[in-house]
Amino acid sequence: MSHTVGHEETHGGGTGEIKKVTIILSVLTIIELVLGFWMIGMESEGLRLAIKGAIIILMLAKAFYIVGYFMHLKHEIKNLIMTIVVPLALFIWFIIAFLSDGNSFRNLRNTYDPYFKEQSTIKVEKKEHGGSHGAAAGAHADTTQHETKEAVETKH
Amino acid sequence: MATTTTATTTKLWGGGKSPFNVEYGKLMMWYFLMSDAFTFGAFLISYGTIRFSTNGWPDPNEVFKSFPFAPEGVNAPLVFVSIMTFILIISSVTMVLAVHAGHNMDKKGVVKNLIWTIIGGLAFLGCQAWEWTHLHHEGAWWGSNPFLNADGTASSTNFTNYFFTITGFHGFHVFSGVIINIVMLIMTLMDKFEQRGHYLMIEKAGLYWHFVDLVWVFVFTCFYLV
């Protein structure tokens, strides 16, 4: 276990680079936040979706900088990079299959479960204690649950 | 592994040394993090699946809009969580600096930056504790969700269920990261690494800490932004 390992090949990992990456990460986060603020109260569903997509791309960029520079992967031997990055490709099908089946499950329920469909169209009255604390909120949550319970029972 | 200098020459995979020129501990740490990435991945993908199979979902800006010591009914969406995010990014930077100092056998630098990292981690945990307490006061907890969907319909409890489970699991990782960093700090102060002649342990602790930061990038996006 000689300590020469990890010493010699630190080329490219200097403080300059750390500073650079810190700035990049901060800028990316600020852009994300700006996009987030922009989305507040936005009506257009299409634009919202586009912004969400942009935020996810920025998230992946941040992940790249953290893994590549902070975790130093960029400066490792190519084979090590491959053994880390290639298995991550499994996430692609993992995500696609899970989310599309989730979506399909919603369609199923909207088609065959009238109760489910109905619940998602009835507007509940805006609760008076939006920002306030207190036990009332918890109690209210409980009563909502009881109401739903009764609803389920009548359904059955 | 005394053959570092020949690392880039021919027989990388020929046996008798690490093909990656990395000691086994670091390799194991990387593969452990891969494994952990699948744990968090599974959580976040489950969250996505449930969200996709539900008609409405609460607007995060309506839920996460308060700030410590601010007056009642303050409307400051995204502000508090951006502070948490920056705390974690900065603590990640100090961790890199600690690792860097370790490479240069700079004990003082290691100690200084590790302390900053630990403080950053504790600050993050403090923020999270405040946010959880606040949400709990509003009536949010596992199995109870006081918030409405963005379109005004009743929301399922899975919004809060996932929020508390995933941020809780992340918080647990931050907590264990802080413990690891404290152990590293003590070992540094006891000159363990000076005796050993290298600070490779700090590097492994650093990998773990950055991973925690990495997960937060995803949690932050999934719960607070989109």
Place this chain on the structure above:
Amino acid sequence: MSNEAVVHAHGAVATHEGHGDHHHEHHHHETFITKYVFSQDHKMIAKQFLITGMVWAVLGGLMSVLFRLQLGYPDATFPWLEDILGKWAKGGRITQEAYYALVTTHGTVLVFFVLTAGLSGTFANFLIPLQVGARDMASPFMNMLSYWFFFAASIVMLSSMFVETGPFSGGWTAYPPLSALGDASPGSKTGMDMWLISMALFVVSSLLGGLNYIATVLNMRTKGMSMTRLPLTIWALFFTAVLGVLSFPVLFSGFILLIFDRNFGTSFYLSDIFINGVGALPNEGGSAILYQHLFWFLGHPEVYIILLPAMGMVSEILSVNSRKPIFGYMAMIGSLFAIAILAFLVWAHHMFVTGLNPFLGSIFVLLTLLIAVPSAIKVFNWLTTLWRGNIRFTPGMLFAIGFVSLFISGGLTGIWLGNSALDIHLHDTYFVIAHFHIVMGVASMFGMFAGIYHWFPKMYGKYLNNTMGYIHFWVTLAGAYLIFWPMHYEGLAGMPRRYYDYSIWESFKQFVELNRFISTVAMIVFAVQLLFLFNFFYSIFKGRKVTSLNPWGATTLEWTTPINPGHGNWVGEIPEVHRWAYDYGKDGKEFIAQTTPVGADESEHH
């Protein structure tokens, strides 16, 4: 994490940069505890895994005998059952609750404890350092922890059988809502909590082990042992470890969500539920299908976690005992790799009829059927390895050939089940039971037996008794087919799995005799496994002594160690490797060991 400190203290033993140092000389005094109990020697840990696995195999096998007794003789009573099972067999007949508990525990124990821990735990630990040329695993300490986490998991699982409400009884897949609601069945109360704790400990054990196997194979190979010179056992065990490290965490996440559903009032998997006697539950918005996705994201790779080590060992044993190089070495590695990748892409073929989107299902059909390609490559390569070989029918070799036979028979029905349209009829029938027991259960057991018979001389310095070995093989092979072949017919006739009594069904009354036949064979096969166990333990102490270093005339490195290697494996330097592991019958020589330098006039060299 914090144990890294300790690990490093032992680092000097673990790494081997100092070829030819005095590592092996450390005769520090070993007590009984450090040698047999908290041992850090990979060979001892392998034996611990093996023997714990055997205990579980006997318990799991016994459970199957008990529920086969119910299936074969649904109307009979056996007073002695009440003596051993108490209230679980009131009046000498196993109760319905006990029946489901037995089925569930049999599945869990055989899949995870026997065929995962007992198989890859044993042979990865035993063979990886010996065959790559390392003194021990990368981290012997973590290796030891891996075993003890498995041991703890075993204890918790064992204790769950003795709680008041009985062990978990909702099937080894533990689908919610049954598994999530204590009110749903007695087995879903304390028994399920312990089941989850046990499985969580098991995941930790498998992670600790898997990380070690990967790091050792990559980092600790001896000089000259390039990846393409590794025996196929090592390649298979390597991919097994990768599968475990990447898929068990997903199961772990699924279990955590299940724990929250059970204990903390969440509804991740629960929606619209009405329990008889309790009423409607408040849970809304969850999806039970989500659990199945998470479970099978592990569950399918798990099948290959079980199968790949057997494949690797069979490849090695077939080659050694045919006295021929393995046919298509690179194709074997390629197909292992393809299987490892595909294992992660096909999980939803276990869920075709759960409400999965049919279009998504069709993609899963395509990906599933693709697995037939690498599987067929492997089968052809095994057969061509045997072709015109100078075959020695040792018990190990017979079990290896038996593995190939079972893998073909069971694999072919997999192509049927992989079709979502056929699955509408075949799902949850005895056809499925027959398929996975042959291809995954019995085939992997055969791989494990092959490995035990082949490497027993290395493990204990003794031979197993051949006569008992032959009896063991022939009865088990015939028995396996006699048990599971008829189940295909039952399944095609629509007989569903997991039922307590089929004699009350008009359509399945015709199978009463057949079920009785299956149960009888199952008991005979179980008895023969006891003969094997006797052989195993008898031979450890009284078996014929191994007198030569290399009794099978094999090329691999483990046969260059002393007959009873100590901790550190080689006396003196770790040998250097000069060739691949399959130089049999080359240039007129019967075999050339990996350590032999390449001769000047040697023909084409790998």
